[in-house]
Amino acid sequence: MGAYTPHTPQEISQMLERIGVGSLEELLAVSPDIAPKAPLDVVPAMPEYQIERRMKALAARNGADDYASFLGAGAYRHYAPPAIAALAMRGEFLTAYTPYQAEVSQGYLQAIYEWQSYICLLTGMEIANASVYDGATALAEGSIMAINATGRKRLLVSRAVDPRYRAVLHTYCGGLDVEIDEIAVGADGRTDGASVRAAIEAKSYAAVVLQSPNFFGVIDEIDPQLRASIESSGTVPIAVISEAISLGALRSPAQWGAQIVVGEAQSFGVALAYGGPYVGFIASTAEHMRRIPGRLVGRSLDNRGQEAYTLTLQAREQHIRREKATSNICTNQAHCALIATIYLALMGASGLRDVAGLNLERSRELATAVSSVPGVSLRFDAPFFNEIVVRVGNGAEVLAALQKHGVLGGVDLGRFYPEYADSILMTATELTSTGDIAKLTAALREVVHVAAVR
C-alpha cells in the first residue's frame, strides 16, 4: 500500500462501490499504448526505521564535519539559535499553503508582513516582496524590473558580482532579448568606477549592478559623483547583497544610491543544507511597486473593523495576469523568509550589530594570521566585511593540500576568474574560532612551503 494512506481493504471496496467502479485499475484505466511497459526502477520500499538507518548512513557519507572551514562565497555559516527551529517547524506554519484564505492565515500573513518590513528597514528601501527563490534569481528578477521600468534591453554588471549570480542572470536573459556587459574590477578589488561612467554615457543600460560587499568581500559602493552620473543617465542602480549579516554594520544600499536592492537572506538563520532552500529578497523604491515580482502582503481592515493582513496587488501576478504578469513566480520561499524573520526578531538590532561586529573582528584576525605565513598575502588592500582574497600560489592545489590537513581553506578563485587562479576566497564568521584560524595557519605554513619547494 502507498505510504501514509489510511485505507483499509474494506473501505476501498465500499468507496469503489459508491463510485460505481469495479476496481482501482478500472478507475485509472489508460489506453494500452501509453501504459508503462516495464516495472519502475525506484529505490526499494522500506519501513520507517530502516529509512532512518539508510538516510543516516547517507548523511555519514558526507565527511566535512570535522574540518575547520573557511568556505563562504555566497553561503555562510552563522549561529542560528535553536529557538528558530522550535518555532518555524510548528506544524501550522510548516503545512500551510500560500495564504490565499486570509481569514485563517493571519498569523503567517503577519509574519510575512514583518519580513517585508525587516527587509525595508535593513536595505533602506520603501517596499519589499514576500521572497523569491534565492539571491541569484532575485538579481535576475530585479534586472527584469529595471528593464521593464526603462524599456532598455542592456544590463551593465560588475565582474565583482558573485559569478554564479551573473551566470543565472545570463541564463534568464537567454530567454529574453537582453544583453549583458561586464565592468572590470580594479586593482583594489572594487568595481572600476571609470568604466561604469564611460559605459553609461550612451544611456542604453537599463541597470547597473554592483554587489557590496562584493564577491571578494570588498565593500563596493557607488561613489557620490558616479551616483549622480548614473541617475542622470536614467540607469537604475541595483545593489546585490549576498552576505546579509553585513547589513548589521554597513550603511544601507539606499544610502549610496541603490533603487533596487536584491539579495540572499540565507545568513539569517537558514541552514547551509548543501545549497538550499535559501531565500532571495527584492526591495525597491516605491516607484517600482507595481513592477515587483511575486507575492506582497498588505495590511488592511476586515469587515469587523479590525486590522487584518492579506495578499495584495495581485494584478501583477501570474494567476491573474498570466502571460502579462511581472514574473512567473508562484511558490516562493515563504518558510525560509519566516526563519529569517524569527532570526531577526531574536537577534534584534543589538544582536545583529554584535554578529556583524564579530564577523569584522574574526575576519581581521584571519587576515592577520594568514598574511603572517611566508608566501601568503592579501590580494586587495581595501575595506572588507568578512571575506578576503588570499594569494597562495596555486589556489586549487593549495586547497587540496589544506584538505589533507583537515582544513577547508575556502573557494578557489581560479574556478571563476582565471586571472586570480593564484588566490583563494576565505571567509570568517562569528563561528570561526581562534583554533580554526590556528589550524589553517599551521597548515598553510606546511602547504605553501611545500608548494614553493616543488
Next chain:
Amino acid sequence: MGAYTPHTPQEISQMLERIGVGSLEELLAVSPDIAPKAPLDVVPAMPEYQIERRMKALAARNGADDYASFLGAGAYRHYAPPAIAALAMRGEFLTAYTPYQAEVSQGYLQAIYEWQSYICLLTGMEIANASVYDGATALAEGSIMAINATGRKRLLVSRAVDPRYRAVLHTYCGGLDVEIDEIAVGADGRTDGASVRAAIEAKSYAAVVLQSPNFFGVIDEIDPQLRASIESSGTVPIAVISEAISLGALRSPAQWGAQIVVGEAQSFGVALAYGGPYVGFIASTAEHMRRIPGRLVGRSLDNRGQEAYTLTLQAREQHIRREKATSNICTNQAHCALIATIYLALMGASGLRDVAGLNLERSRELATAVSSVPGVSLRFDAPFFNEIVVRVGNGAEVLAALQKHGVLGGVDLGRFYPEYADSILMTATELTSTGDIAKLTAALREVVHVAAVR
C-alpha cells in the same frame, strides 16, 4: 545580567522607584552573618553559540555511538518515530504546569486521560494513574498501596525482579517499618513457585511481587494454582513490567492474576538519555482506586454541558491531605507519559504487535547466533521475550574484551547476582540488525576463545 532577563537599566530604575527602594542590593538585603563570604564557583558564563559548542564537545566525549549494542536490562532502545518529538515538543505541552486550571488545559488533560486508558487496555487493569517517576518507584508506591490495603508490613519479592527496582524498594522501605523477603529463582530462570506457596501460608505478606518478562527476559507468570493460594492468603499480587513492548505480545498481567501492575513505559518512545527522565505507571483493580498515588484525570461535564476533563480524586493527594496523603508525589512524569501516549497512538495495535513480534524474532536470532559460539551457552531454557542470559565464562571480562571489538555485549550479571558472574544479560530489539549480531558473534568467537586460552 541574568540570562533571559528582559530588563533594561532604565526599567530597573523605574521599577525600583515605584517600589520605593534604592537599589537591587537593598531589595535583597540579608544580615551580614548569613551573606556569602566568597565568590561562587560556577561554570563560566558564555554566549549561547559557545554553550552549543561546549555541550557538543561534552556530548562528543561520550563514545558509544558506533558500537553494536546489546544493552537492555530495564532501559530499551526502540524505534521512536520522529512524529513524536514534533508533537510532544510543541511549546504548549512543554511549558505548561500541572493542569490545575482545567479550562485552559483541556488538551493536556485529555492526553493524560488517554494515557490512563492505554495503560488500562495494555495491563488489563481497571484504573491507572497519571504517572510516577519511573518503574522502580512505581514498584515502591504500588507496594505501599498493598501495605495500606492489607495492613501488613511485609513484602515478598522475587529475586527475578530487576535488582535496581528491588534496591529502590529497599530504600523506600528504609523509612517505613516494612520488611522485604526475597524468593529464589529456579533453574529455569523463573521465580520458584514452591517457595512462594510456602512463604504466603502465614498470611503475613502484604504483597507478592513478580516481574514478567523478568530481569532475565524469562516470562514469569503466576501459575493458576499458585494464584489461588495467593488470593486465599489475602496477599496482593503485584506484577512488574519493565519492558513495556512485551505487552504487545504477552497476555496481560490481569489474565494471570495481578491486582496491581507497576512498570516502566520508557520503551514507548522515550529516549534512553543515560537513564532519564523515564515514566513509571501504576494500574490496579478498581478496589484500590482511592489508594493509588499521584494525579488522576477524570472526565466530567462543564457548566455548559460539554464533556470536560479535570484532575480528580485529589483528596488522596499531598496538597490536600498533607501527611495523610497516599503519597508525597507532586510533579510526576507527565511529558514522558505524553510521549508514550503519542507513541501508542502512532503505533496502534498493528504497529505494537509488529514491534513486539520483531523483538521476539531478533532475540531468537541472537540466541541462536551466540549459542553457536564454542564456550557460549544459554543459561535458561524457558520462554523469553527479548532478553537472554548468556553464559560466557567470566561476564565482566568478556564484556570488557567485547568492547575492544566495538561491541557492548550486555550487562554483567555478576554485578547483581554473584551466582551468575559467568553470565551476561543480552537484549535484542527491532533495532538490532543482522550486522550487529554478526559482529557480536564474531567478537565472541575471538574473545571467549581468548578467555579460555588464558
Next chain:
Amino acid sequence: MSQPSANSSAPALIFETGAPGRATEYVERSRPHADFLPQELLRTELPLPDNSELDVVRHFTQLSQRTFGIDLGFYPLGSCTMKYNPRVNDAMASLPGFSDLHPYTPDDLAQGSLAVMYELERSLSSVFGMAAFSLNPSAGAHAELAALLVAKKYFKDRGEIKRTKVIVPDTAHGTNPASAAMCGFKVISIPSDARGRVSLEEIEKVLGDDTAVCMMTNPNTLGLFEDHIAEIAAAVHRVGGLMYYDGANANAIMGNVRPGDMGFDLMHLNTHKTFTIPHGGGGAGHGPLGVAAHLVDFLPTPVVRAIPDGKTGLRRAPSDGMRFELDFNRPKSIGPMRSFWSNFAHAVRALSYLYANGAEGLKSVSQLAVLNANYLRVGVSEFLSTPYPEICRHEFVASAQDLKKETGVRALDIAKALLDRGYMAPTVYFPLIVPECLMMEPTETESKETLDIFIEALREIIETAKRDPQSIMAAPVRTVVGRIDETRAARQPDLRWRQSG
C-alpha cells in the same frame, strides 16, 4: 483549532514591542564597528526592535495558532496536493551531516548528499519515463522557465530560430503562460472542448513551423484525463514542436502512466506537492525538471555524474559503492537557474518519501488519490453541480453557478463558510473556464471518515445557503478576522511597518 484561552486579538507587530538593549546574548558583545571600518561606510541607525526570546517565542507561537495547516484539518485545495507531510522526512533533512554541509564542500566530502541527489534523480526518471532530471529548479514555475529555456536552446542548436510560439490550453495554470512570456515566447491559448479536454482539432489549427512547445498537464486542471494525449503529442511532434508536461498533477499518474510514454519531451514535478514536501506557507518548493534523451545536454548546470554510472538499477542496489561528482562542464547547458545546486533539503525529503513507497507504493498512492477524489465527487454531486460528471483523476471541479442563480451565494461564500467549519477551502475560480468553480483535491492521505464528514459539512452549507443565504454570505464569522477589504489593501498599499506607526 481552538484557543485554550480567550485573548483572540492579534499579537502586536514585532516592531511595536521590545526595548532597546533587551536581547538575548546569542553572541558576545562585539567591539565597535568603527574599530574595523571607516565611519562613513557604517550604518548610523538600525531600527530593529530588541525583544526577549520569551516574547519572540510568544509572538510566533501566537501567530502559528492564527494559521491553518494540514496538521489542523482537511485541506482540499485543488491543484495543490495538500497531502500529509511525514515528520520523518523533516527529521532526515535536519540530520547535521546534511543540513550543515556547505555547497562548496569538495565533492569527495559530499558523497552522501550527491548520492541522495543521484538516487532521487534516477528514481524520478524511471517513474516518469524521462531520460534525466535536473534538481536545479526551485519550484514548478522555475522549472517551467528552465524547460522553455532548454527548448529555446535546443531549437537554436538545431538552427530552428523561428519557433516562437508556445501553445497553452485555457485551463492551464497561470505559470504556464507567464513562464512562456518570461522566456520570450508568444503564447497561444487553446480552448477546451465540451468534455473539458484540449481539442486535437484546435491544436492542429495553430500548429506550424513556428510552434516551439505545447504545454499541457494530464490529468488536466479539471481533473480529467486527456485521452487524446498520444495523438496530440504526435501532431506536435509532426511539426517539430516539443511537448511539455506540467507535473503539478503527477499525484494522479504514478505507476499508472508516464509522461514519457504519453509523448512528452519535457516536464516538471512539484515535489512539494506530489512528494510530501511541506509547502511551508508558500514555499520553499522543489521543481525537478525532466527531459527526454535529446534534451539532456541542455539541462541546467550542475548535474550529478555517477562513476561508474548506475546501470545496475536502484530497486536492488541504490547508490552504494558508487562515486559522484558535480558536473559543471556541459557546453550545451542553458546554465544555472539558481545560486546553488538544488533545494537539497527537499531532495532529502523527496527521497525519504520514495523509500517509504518504492515502486508499488507510488502506484497505490495514485490509485488511492483518485479513489478519494471520485468518492468525494460522487458525494458532492448530490448537492452541487459537477460540470464534468464522469470519472475524474485526483481532483475534480464543482460549480456554484446554479446555487448563485438560486440564492446569490457564490463559490467564494461557500469557501468562507468552510473556514468557519474548521476546513480549508477548495481552490476557487480556477480553472477560469468553469464559472463559480470549486476545485477539490482530497489526496490519498485522508481517510474515508474525513471525506464523509466533510461532505456532510458541505451539504449543510448548501442547505443553509438555500434557507438563509445571508448567513453564508456573512461567513466567516468564527475566524479571528472576517472578510478583508481587498480594495483598500490594493488602493492604499500598506506593505510594511513604519516607525511613525
Next chain:
Amino acid sequence: MSQPSANSSAPALIFETGAPGRATEYVERSRPHADFLPQELLRTELPLPDNSELDVVRHFTQLSQRTFGIDLGFYPLGSCTMKYNPRVNDAMASLPGFSDLHPYTPDDLAQGSLAVMYELERSLSSVFGMAAFSLNPSAGAHAELAALLVAKKYFKDRGEIKRTKVIVPDTAHGTNPASAAMCGFKVISIPSDARGRVSLEEIEKVLGDDTAVCMMTNPNTLGLFEDHIAEIAAAVHRVGGLMYYDGANANAIMGNVRPGDMGFDLMHLNTHKTFTIPHGGGGAGHGPLGVAAHLVDFLPTPVVRAIPDGKTGLRRAPSDGMRFELDFNRPKSIGPMRSFWSNFAHAVRALSYLYANGAEGLKSVSQLAVLNANYLRVGVSEFLSTPYPEICRHEFVASAQDLKKETGVRALDIAKALLDRGYMAPTVYFPLIVPECLMMEPTETESKETLDIFIEALREIIETAKRDPQSIMAAPVRTVVGRIDETRAARQPDLRWRQSG
C-alpha cells in the same frame, strides 16, 4: 491563543477514531507471535486503535492548541517559578550523543555525560553552600523523601533512634509533611506569626531530643524572608536536629544568600523551576538533593566521582582533562531512589542554563525575580489587599477576602476571570493560612510591560467584580470549556475510556 478556524469542539478520544489495520509502517510486518511463544502466553486481543500518522498529528496538534503554556502568555503561578524555558537547553538535551546513551554504558564511553553531572553538581554545591549534591531524585518531593531517609540513616548511624519528629511550618507545601509521613516520621505543624514568619518561640516549644528534622523554605511560601533563620537553625542544631531547606523558592536567593550559610544541613532544588527546565505539563522534574559535609556519605547511589577531584574550580576550568566514574560502592548510602542515575536530560538543561549565567548571572536572576515580584505587588496592592505589606522576595500573596465580603467574588473567580483574559491564574488557596489567597510569582523573565498590562487586566477584573460580580463569577466564558463539575468527577469517577463508550 486564538483559533485560525472555528472548530472549537474537542477532538474525539483517540480510541474513537481510526480503523483496524490503518497504521503507518514504522517497522515491517512481523511473523505471528505464536511462531516464537506458546499460545497460552500470548495476548488474544489488543484493543488499541489504529490511526494514520496524519490523524494522530491532527489529534495532538489540536490538543496542544487547547493547552496553555508559558509560550502563550504570562504564567504567574506562585511557588512554581514559571520562567522562560530556553530552547537551546532542549536542543542540547537532544544531542544524539546525550539522548541515545544507554544508562549501562561503561563509564569510559560515558565521560561526557558524567562530566555534565559533575559540572552541574559542583556548581550547585557552590551556589547553595552545600558539600555535595545528589542528582538522583526525580523531583522536589522525591528529594524531600530522600533527604529524610538520609536524616533517618544519619541518626541511626549515630544511634539516635528516638528522633521521630519532623517540624513543618503551617505555610509549608503539602509535600513536606507528606514526605515526612512516607519516611515514618511524626509531623509537628508550627503556626506562623503575625509577620508571616515561622516563630522561633513556637519552634523552641517543640524542640527536643526527639526532634529529627525541621523543614523550612526561605523565603517562605508567602514570599517573605525568614529573618530569624540563623537563630532557628542554631536552636534546632542545639537539640541535635537537622535543618532541611525546601528549595522550591531558590529563585529568590541565588548569589544573595546560601542555605548552607543560613544553617541548613540538607536541601533540595526544583531545577524544573529555578533552572528553566520545562515543566512539561506536570513533569518530568529534577530534584537535586544537597547536603552538608556530615551527611555526604548517606546520599543516594550512585554518585559521580572525579579522578582527580576538581580542586581547581569550575569558573576557570570546567571538567576538561578529568575522568569520572559512577560510584555505587557507598556503604552508608540510603541506596538508590530510582531505577537509573538521574533525570539526565534535565541535568543537561540545567547545566546549559548555568553556562548561560555563570555566577554573576545567577545573582542577577534572583535580583530581577525579586524586583518583578515587588513591582507586581505594589501594583496589585492598589486594588487587592496584600496581607503582608512589606518587601517580598520572588513572590507574594494577595487576598480576596475583603472583595469576597463586599461582592461575593472569590479568589477562584478572579483566577477564572484571568483565564478569560489570556493569562494563567496565580496559585490560589495556598498557603493555607491566608484566606482567599492569590499567590503570584512573576519570575525574572517577564518584562515590565507584561507586568503593567497584567496589573491593568487584574484591576479591570476587580472593578468589574464590584460593578457586576455575576459576570466574574460566571468566568471563564471564553475558554473552550467552562467550569467543570468537580463533584461529579469525584463521585462518578470516569478515569479511562471503555470499549462500550
